[in-house]
Amino acid sequence: MTEDMLLKISHVDAFHGSFQALWDVSLTVKPGEIVAIIGANGAGKSTLLDTISGLVHPAKGSIEFEGKIISTMEPFQVVGLGISQTPEGRRIFSDLTVLENLIIRSYNRRARPEREDNLQRVYQFFPVLDERKSQMAKTLSGGEQQMLAIGRGLMSNPRLMLLDEMSLGLAPIVVNELYKVLREIRDRGITILFVEQNVRRSLNEADRAYIMEAGRVILSGNAAELREEERVKKAYFGT
Amino acid sequence: MTLLSDLATPLVMGVLLGGLYAVIALGLSLVFGVVKEINIAHGDLVILGSYFGYVAMTVLGIDPILSLVIGMPILFGIGFVIQKYLLNRAFKISVDATLIIAFGISIILQNTYQLLWTPLSRGLTTSYALASFSAGPIHVPLTYLLDFIVAIIVMLLLRTFLMKTYLGKAIRAAAQDRKAAHLMGINTDQVYACTFGISAVLAAVAGIFLGLTFSFTPVSGMSFLLIALGIVVLGGIGSIVGTFVGGIAFGLAQTLGGYSLGLAAQMLVAYVMVLVVLALIPRGIFGR
Numbered sequence: 001m002t003e004d005m006l007l008k009i010s011h012v013d014a015f016h017g018s019f020q021a022l023w024d025v026s027l028t029v030k031p032g033e034i035v036a037i038i039g040a041n042g043a044g045k046s047t048l049l050d051t052i053s054g055l056v057h058p059a060k061g062s063i064e065f066e067g068k069i070i071s072t073m074e075p076f077q078v079v080g081l082g083i084s085q086t087p088e089g090r091r092i093f094s095d096l097t098v099l100e101n102l103i104i105r106s107y108n109r110r111a112r113p114e115r116e117d118n119l120q121r122v123y124q125f126f127p128v129l130d131e132r133k134s135q136m137a138k139t140l141s142g143g144e145q146q147m148l149a150i151g152r153g154l155m156s157n158p159r160l161m162l163l164d165e166m167s168l169g170l171a172p173i174v175v176n177e178l179y180k181v182l183r184e185i186r187d188r189g190i191t192i193l194f195v196e197q198n199v200r201r202s203l204n205e206a207d208r209a210y211i212m213e214a215g216r217v218i219l220s221g222n223a224a225e226l227r228e229e230e231r232v233k234k235a236y237f238g239t
Numbered sequence: 240m241t242l243l244s245d246l247a248t249p250l251v252m253g254v255l256l257g258g259l260y261a262v263i264a265l266g267l268s269l270v271f272g273v274v275k276e277i278n279i280a281h282g283d284l285v286i287l288g289s290y291f292g293y294v295a296m297t298v299l300g301i302d303p304i305l306s307l308v309i310g311m312p313i314l315f316g317i318g319f320v321i322q323k324y325l326l327n328r329a330f331k332i333s334v335d336a337t338l339i340i341a342f343g344i345s346i347i348l349q350n351t352y353q354l355l356w357t358p359l360s361r362g363l364t365t366s367y368a369l370a371s372f373s374a375g376p377i378h379v380p381l382t383y384l385l386d387f388i389v390a391i392i393v394m395l396l397l398r399t400f401l402m403k404t405y406l407g408k409a410i411r412a413a414a415q416d417r418k419a420a421h422l423m424g425i426n427t428d429q430v431y432a433c434t435f436g437i438s439a440v441l442a443a444v445a446g447i448f449l450g451l452t453f454s455f456t457p458v459s460g461m462s463f464l465l466i467a468l469g470i471v472v473l474g475g476i477g478s479i480v481g482t483f484v485g486g487i488a489f490g491l492a493q494t495l496g497g498y499s500l501g502l503a504a505q506m507l508v509a510y511v512m513v514l515v516v517l518a519l520i521p522r523g524i525f526g527r
Contacts, residue, residue, distance in 0.1 A: 055421055079424030091419035093412050104408050108424045156424055 272477020288446020
């Protein structure tokens with residue numbers, strides 16, 4: 001059972017200074033899945049992604065990736081193992097060109113030999129990045145910047161992509177486009193764990209979902225089942 | 240006409256001197272802009288470069304400029320180790336901790352220089368260090384011209400390095416957004432150590448040309464640190480062009496202030512200018 005888990009988070013507590021942001025969080029992701037983490041602002045979703053990425057080290061519990069304990073690793077080592085996070089707010093390097101933003105993420109041992117292939121793949125998903133590759137990243141529109149952020153995530157040749165609030169502040173038509181690409185990325189064998197405030201959207205896009213509240217996982221399961229769950233309907237769809 | 244020809248020499252000297260100041264300030268600006276540390280020991284590292292040239296000249300009989308071939312890698316190593324084993328750890332506690340540690344390093348370096356080379360004033364008095372050149376009404380020491388040329392070369396090299404190499408791009412990325420740099424798979428501790436190392440290499444170069452231009456003592460680092468801080472504030476943190484322009488502005492304020500108000504007023508004029516610029520454009524001339 002454990003063997004076919006790509007990511008296994010077990011009973012994790014994590015702190016921001018003296019504030020406990022995660023309480024006994026457990027979560028699993030199987031290869032090839034799209035899994036959503038849903039919850040309101042301050043529920044601990046972003047902290048959970050940062051804990052997987054090694055930016056925050058858990059005070060208790062463990063995180064395993066492909067059977068290897070990663071909860072004590074530094075962020076660059078986690079990236080090297082094949083986990084890439086696209087953080088909230090995109091955080092592209094505005095004073096680097098589009099191409100530089102992409103290339104800078106391809107220096108770990110996994111990604112370096114496949115840099116050209118990965119770059120072509122990114123351009124295939126987002127042709128606009130190819131057209132604008134020598135522009136400063138700050139000259140892109142919000143939607144294009146998010147495409148760059150996702151494209152950049154692919155450049156480290158990940159097995160697991162973490163996406164934090166990728167649809168925030170974008171027009172629905174752009175968001176539809178991004179989710180379409182996400183499904184294509186999954187079809188290429190990359191597993192996806194994403195954080196989203198939009199509950200309806202998340203449950204439509206994901207195979208499974210975890211619902212978080214105040215740093216705890218309060219509900220989890222099959223996305224289709226969660227859509228029908230009374231508590232979810234009541235809390236999030238207002239019916 | 241007489242006023243103009245009288246002014247010509249201090250004007251040219253100010254600009255050329257600004258080049259030297261820019262090289263001294265460049266390393267400070269780099270660490271300030273990328274690692275977000277104020278390296279109080281930067282001036283002392285510059286003076287270490289000067290003493291390195293002094294030893295090369297007096298003990299080994301090598302030209303101080305040629306001694307950079309050995310001096311630069313050694314300073315890189317010292318800078319790398321300081322950041323990697325002291326400041327990176329201190330930074331995880333607080334920014335203040337790095338300030339205190341840098342202050343401690345500064346005191347240790349100054350006392351070491353006193354022990355090794357006595358408090359006497361030294362200079363890199365090569366044959367060309369004493370030469371001067373004249374053009375019309377302008378009379379300027381040759382070293383000043385050398386300083387300026389070196390400043391331009393150093394800045395172009397640094398810029399090319401930051402623009403073209405992976406390490407340079409990683410340094411720029413880490414300067415812009417630490418968290419994002421982590422997520423890119425950049426080993427930021429290593430990048431910061433390299434940045435500090437490069438800053439120390441810049442100090443090595445600055446030290447040699449400082450020694451060719453001025454005399455120095457074990458505690459000279461502090462006064463050049465103050466000049467460098469003024470320049471970084473003037474030009475804008477982390478900007479190469481800004482540091483260059485800030486250096487020239489500082490040099491000009493000093494020579495023109497000295498020319499019109501007397502030597503004692505040199506620093507006063509320069510710092511009044513820093514304060515005025517700070518009040519009007521708090522981010523500096525080229526600051527973001």
